[in-house]
Amino acid sequence: MKTARLGPEERVQALASMAERELDVLVVGAGVVGAGTALDAVTRGLSTGLVEARDWASGTSSRSSKLIHGGLRYLEMLDFALVREALKERGLLLERLAPHLVKPVPFLYPLQHKGWERLYAGSGVALYDAMSVSSGHGRGLPTHRHLSRRHALRVAPCLRKDALVGALQYYDAQMDDARFVETLVRTAASYGAQVASRSRVVGFLREGERVVGARVQDVEAGGEYEIRAKQIVNATGVWTDDTQALIGERGQFHVRASKGIHLVVPKDRIHSTTGLILRTEKSVLFVIPWGRHWIVGTTDTDWDLDKAHPAASSADIDYLLEHVNSVLAVPLTRDEVQGVYAGLRPLLAGESDATSKLSREHTVAHPVPGLVVVAGGKYTTYRVMAKDAVDAAVHGLDQRVADCVTEDVPLVGAEGYTALWNARARIAARTGLHVVRVEHLLNRFGSLTEEVLALIADDPSLGEPLTGADDYLRAEVVYAASHEGARHLDDVLTRRTRISIETFDRGVRSARECAGLMASVLGWDEGQIDKEVAHYKKRVEAERESQRQPDDLTADAARLGAPDIVPL
DSSP, X not given: OOOOOBOHHHHHHHHHHHHHSOEEEEEEOOSHHHHHHHHHHHTTTOOEEEEOSSSTTOSGGGSSOOEEOOOHHHHHTTOHHHHHHHHHHHHHIIIIIOTTTOEEEEEEEEEOSSSHHHHHHHHHHHHHHHHHHHTXXXXXXXXXXXXXXXXXXXXXXXXXXXXXXXXXXXXXXXOOHHHHHHHHHHHHHHTTOEEESSEEEXXXXXXXXXXXXXEEEEXXXXXXXXXXXXXXXXXXXXXXXXXXXXXXXXXXXXXXEEEEEEEEEEGGGSOOSSXXXXXXXXXXEEEEEETXXXXXXXXOEEEOSOXXXXXXXXXXXXXXXXXXXXXXXXXXXXXXXXXXXXXXXXXXXXXXXXXXXXBOSEEEEEEETTEEEEEEOOGGGHHHHHHHXXXXXXXXXXXXXXXXXXXXXXXXXXXXXXXHHXXXXXXXXXXXXXXXXXXXXXXXXXXXXXXHHHHHHHOGGGGSEETTEEEEEHHHHHHHHHHBOOOSHHHIIIIISOHHHHSTTTTHHHHHHHHHHHHHHHTOOHHHHHHHHHHHHHHHHHHHHHTTSSSHHHHHHHHTTSOSOOOO
């Protein structure tokens, strides 16, 4: 199988191809569920299209806690089926589907009460480990262990001595969520799916009651395409109700948005060799290792304002700082926060008004002939959601279709990753890059690292670090535009890399050099480079201003001060 490129020419060809002949399945929305659905459909032999109004993973799927986990807290809710399902998926991703992208991560759970809490929490974590192993895909992670207070403070010296009487340590997994989705999309395209970002569904085609296609606007070049399909899957997450409204159908369920914000702080501000998980009055708080940083999150509050750019308010930031500082010996301050990001969880509305009580399970419905809707769920179980969505679509097809095979379909970059990782010292010697650079590339691209190295071989200047963000090489910016579907500066600084949250200037220093590198692939002139840089700076300033506002309403108004996209 040849790995697909997602360059500008391929995007144009994909749109034209989708409009030429009727598809079996058209997927709307390229978050993790939509991308997974496209991969599931195409690997069953169905002709498949995937359209996304903005960039891959530009909504919820690039703004998560970046964890692949079973949901330890759902055990407390006695939701054993959801936890078992998620633990199986976690094991598959770690061992088979995406070992280059999904990595083990340890967490410390401080105990605050002697006796009963160790027994209660320890029993839960022991069950968590047992369910993982029983899934048949959990043997790659270490099992939990009980720690005394002294031992816990050696592992995590950042903790206040009076904040714990002991601790439990257990393992889960993490990934870069936006990169994971982009890799899913490329995998689907490599198996024959036609995929196009910046392609917005503005209406549906109907024949009587049946939905037979979609009207898709090319946001980049203008123009509109009619794409016909036997079945359409609405996988638009928090936009589910908006998409349903295009056919005058709200559907059989309602999706509510819950806002979660995260802070990114430098690694040296929290002295620990392990992540932390803390209980709050509303949910749980994670302190997650993230390269040379920590991610602290998250909140869980209702949100009914702008879905494209949920804003973090000053109150949100203070909430997280207050709770994490309750256990830290050296408190974090606002000045030490490098990055802030906010995302929306698509929750299925239930009887309770509290978003933390709404269902994280998913639902698939067939509200009208020709249209399948999938919503809810959690990142870890995207593959199960995709399978259920395609199963529902298959019921509407007048043909025999193979069963789901994605349990055995590694994502691009996974094949050969382990062998390349073992040879990383040789690769470093061959290319002249430091071995740490090679490790960085392998853990972002897997075996596709060779494509990035080929760019450097052709132009050695691309092997230099990016100005203002020296964790990343200049070649990664070019590769994002030529192979990964990046169309704008924001796509690279926010999703193909994480420069927008990993630097104190939020990527402003890197912006012009980055835009210049993209220009060579996308054909930008100096005027377009200037537009891209100006747009990005406005976005950063709007986000900073929103984070100074006291509440959601004022934060949302401030964030909307920057336009959404740079027209070419």
